[in-house]
Amino acid sequence: MGARIREIPAKLPKNFDRPDEPWYHHLTIDLIWKVLGYTVFHPWVAWVIVLCLRAQVTPYQSLEMQIAIVWAFLTTGRAIFGIINAKLAYGNAREVDLSEEVIVITGGVGGLGALIAEVYGMRNANVAVLDTKKVDLEEAEEKGVVYYECDVGDAQQVDEAVKEIVEDLGPPTILINNAGIVHTQSILDSTAEEVRQTFRTNTFSHFNTLRSCLPHMLNEGRGTIVTVSSVLGHLGAANLSSYTSSKAALLALHSSLRAELAQHPNGEDIKTILVTPGQMSTKMFAGVRTPSNFLAPVIAPVDIAKEVIGLIEKGESGDVAVPLYSRYIQILGVLPLGVQVLIRKWSGIDTAMAKAGLMKADKTALNEKR
Known part of the structure; x- marks a missing residue:
């Protein structure tokens, strides 16, 4: 008899948490x-x-x-x-063989990051997750993922974690920068510590992981870097100033990264993927209602994950912007200011947090990972 196949428990992701919705909702x-x-x-x-x-x-x-x-x-x-x-x-696509890739995912214990990590774990890929949340060894073995307790906002911790990854799995060749938090306060109600913490996790962590992982990719002459930003990085929103600012910074960072790789002699086969999703059905913005499910539907993490994984395995660079409006949202910036004001009022983007009851009077954060 052949070797017994290892059974991996898996929960299939749901596209929607409300199964009783009418057909036209879809x-x-x-x-x-x-x-x-x-x-x-x-x-x-x-x-x-x-x-x-x-x-x-x-x-x-x-x-x-x-x-x-x-x-x-x-x-x-x-x-x-x-x-x-x-x-x-x-440019041209690079060859991707999962057996020879080492995938590093930040914020991979929950949300989108966890979904991608578990998909690759079930496929016996080399997956390392950096997160502040602890995961039991038994659970990690079941998922086929190696978890490293690490605050990605701390450069020293990231350096040490990447050294361990190199020793345990090999040099990282795929980096998915996904970690993120949100504080739902107005500018006046926010504190310096909250703003610092948001940028530390959402923005500075990308610099930390790039400085630690990119040299290994350049030495290998191949790699893929995924930057998870947000459509709110293009728009801004009331009561989300630190979050939207930190995500807007990632748009510029990713453009700079692409430009630097284009000039590096070993950067040709290092691909870059920018992810700017609209509202996802995760805990981060649970309770926020979309102004129009037809024009701006709430996206399930599985829909984002499929596109990201597809580009990674094709060895291609690209942009993942869903739903459809997030692909063309930059057009809003060239419209007359009066039209922009009317669109923002109709969309409710600046009142969504208050209406959803997510304003935190006690100034606690929604620390759910994207």
Whole structure:
């Protein structure tokens, strides 16, 4: 008999915690856009329509044939432009073999980080999680993940943890900077310590892990770095000033990182992924209501994880921005200020914390990891 297969208990992630919601709750602009992408806007479908018209002996001079041909060329041109644009922006993909990769995830005990860590753990990848929360050895073995108790805001602790990872698993080649906390106070109610703690965890931790892990990637000549920011980094929001500011800093940091890697002789095969999600169904913003489930749906962590894991394993750089509005939210900044004010009022972005009852009068933090 062969070796007994190790059983790994797994809880499948739920897309929604409210199973009794009506069917139209799941009808969103993101779903419609995805369906259109595989049908009306897909080059293959467009050329099939042309072939079907020809099969009916439709003359080339007819209006419907001319419209179909023009549309087929437009969709094909759009697809080719997208491929060329991605090549110019991110270069060629690198080869990824999970058996030869060492994955480091910050804030990987809960939320999005935990989901990604457990997926790779079940696939027998080398996964190291840095988090301040303790995990039992038995639970860690069941998940196939190695946990290191570490405050990622402390540079010395990160250096020591990475040294242990190199000894235990090997040099890190995939870094997922995911750790994050939020303080829901106004600027006047916040304290210097709260602001410092937010930036320490949300922003400074990225510098700490990059300084410790990036040299190993450069020596290996390969790697992938994932920066988890937020759509609020583009927008800002009342009563979330320290959180949104810390996430906005990550947008600039990631751009600088890409520019520096492009200039480094060993940086060609180090890929970068920027994640700017909208509201996720995690404990961090539980209770916050979206202004429109159709235009701005709440995203399950599994939807973000699938896209991040997909890019990592393809060996590609890229941006993960879901739902759809987060991909184009920067357009808001070029609109007239009056229009911006109206959109912010309609969206309720500046009143969401108060309405959700998440304002902390006692100035305690929602320390749930993203």
